Amino acid sequence: MNRRVELKNHQREIYYFRLRLVLSLIFVLVMLFLLLTRFVYLQAIRHSHYQTLAENNRISIVPIVPNRGLILDRNGVVLAHNYSGYTLEITPSKVNDMEAVIDELAKLVDIQPKDRKRFKKLLVESKNFESLPIRSRLSDEEVARFAAQRYRFPGIEIKARLFREYPFHEQTSHLIGYIGRINESEIQQLENTEDAANYRGSDYIGKTGVEQSYENELHGTTGIEQVEVDAGARGVRVLSRTPPVSGNSLVLTLDAKLQEVAEKSFGNYRGALIAIDPNNGEILAFVSKPGYDPNLFIDGIDEQSWSELNDSPDVPLNNRALRGQYPPGSTIKPFMALAALYYNKRTPSYTISDPGYYTLPGSSHQYRDWKKGGHGSVDLFKSIVVSCDTYYYGLATELGIDNIHSFLSQFGFGKKTGIDMEGEVSGLVPSQEWKQKRYNQKWYAGDTVSVGIGQGYNLVTPLQLAYFTATLANDGVAYHPHLVREIKSSKTGESTSLGTEPEFDLNLNREHLALVKRAMVAVTQPGGTAAQAGAGAPYEIAGKTGTAQVIGMKQGEKYIESQVLERHRDHAWFIAFAPAQQPRIALTVLVENGGHGSSTAAPIARKVLDYYLLGKIPKPLPVVDEAGVEND
Secondary structure (H helix, E strand, O other), rough: OOOOOOOOOOHHHHHHHHHHHHHHHHHHHHHHHHHHHHHHHHHHHHHOOOOHHHHHHHHHEEEEEEOOOOOOOOOEEEEEEEEEEEEEEEEOOOOOOHHHHHHHHHOOOOOOHHHHHHHHHHHHHHHOOOOOEEEEEHHHHHHHEEEEEEHHOOOOEEEEEEEEEEOHHHHHHHHHHOOOOHHHHHHHHHOOOOOOHHHOOOOOOEEEEEHOOHHHHEEEOEEEEEEEEEEOOOEEEEEEEEEOEEEEEEEEOOOOHHHHHHHHHOOOOOOEEEEEEEEEOOEEEEEEOOOHHHHHHHOOHHHHHHHHHOOOOOOOOOHHHHOOEEEHHHHHHHHHHHHHHHHOOOOOOOEEOOOOEEOOOOOOOOOOOOOOOOEEOOHHHHHOOOOOOHHHHHHHHHHHHHHHHHHHHHHHOOOOOOOOOOOOOOOOOOOHHHHHHOOOOOOOHHHHHHHHHOOOEEEHHHHHHHHHHHHOOOEEEEEEEOOOEEEEEEOOOOEEEEEOOOOOOOOHHHHHHHHHHHHHHHHHOOOOOOOHHHHHOOOEEEEEEEEEEOOOOOOOOOOOHHOOOOHOOEEEEEEEEEEOOOOOOEEEEOOOOOOOOHHHHHHHHHHHHOOOOOOOOOOOEEEEEEOOOEOO
């Protein structure tokens, strides 16, 4: 048997061995180089970044929400303040079966159906929040019961929070407004501003009224606390703390007692009242009736309360003083009289004979005066005192709509007053150009006739009419109407006054102003349309009544208030200032569907004037039902 003998090639084996060794060495060196490169990158180049990440894992940055600033009236009466309390809060991301957990919680803490509905609403609107309240203002007993069972409820905790409270409830609701939980759209708006960081940890923001307009002053500056945490994210110790700075406090121009008197003087009438100091533009009272309880909105209003407010035919959420637009009615006549003198269309001695109606030249249509048979011989002075419609029908026709528009615009008709509150509307003083743009129609002479007595296309808000009245009372010198008198710094305690300089001076003829103001004084004296309102007053009241139609009447049809549905009745106006020679207060009263200004609006104004000038506390108006029957 042949055996093949193979001889090993040692040279070749040594060669391959050395090759593998070299390749291995190269591989090791390359790996060491890459490792070293990565080490240098991490330890040198990216050192700061990864050190920050490590510190973030070890240190938790906790925002400290500042105390919200107080809101006070001009005399130091608190209108909005904070108090501490406990809330039971759920972090949705840490809870699997929400309904089951809430059911279990309800065995320890009283959770009503309205609390569940509100929580679900917040869950939808505030999905980015870490925790949401299921119950607020827990009692000490409820806190103790939950604390004993805390281990059973991961993701649920009790937090101590500051709550906002509005002690005057409805009386200042439309003025002060309210705060509420920040929603998704507000978060997005904040993210685009420099204030985004200042709202970290904040749950609430001003929604309406002064709370909204002065949010930047009231909110304060958020503090920061650096807390060292363990692997379970539990706090170990506080490393550093930057305390928050409380929001600044606001001192309003409002007189809280005057506000209360004005609000109660309405009884259960709907309407608005604005009182202004004509010497500086400070708003003394700001009433929109009915109001609502702003405390309902702080934690998110429950469904039942929201339905009651939103579906109410009285529309309590509507800020009538700021946003309600109404024809001014005969309250426009003093301004029309000034326009007549300004354009030399009338002299004080010019007299017309009033048969009880006005017929437009070239037309057979009759525009009726409010008094059947007319007022006889009427000059400019008497036209204001008895509120003669016929006089102003003819006057408006002679002035022309564009002259009326131009003159009234000087007073601010058709413009926003610029009050320091969001949501104001502009009202309307019409013109030929406006009608062409709005309706693509030309202006007719008949349109001008109605404008002369404050009807037709004319629209004002109660705030604007109060502003015009204050300007008239101050002889054409206008001051910007404002609600905030001072801002008190939470740091220094120093106050910054927000008083304003005159906005403009109309430079009206002083004799013309004196004539119109004397006529307005006569309105509240025997023979005037508001004689009852001025009866027995130890000071002179300059005023003017007004009635604004809600529904139109057919030609020849007579308006009988008792036969008209309550909500179809005319609105009642009264404007006034007092004392007439040196006015300290100017006001406007609107009573929705109140009928005549002399019988409903003027008595309210008298109560407010008596309190402000004499300190007299009035009796409230009798309650009036839907049928117009007074009840004690």
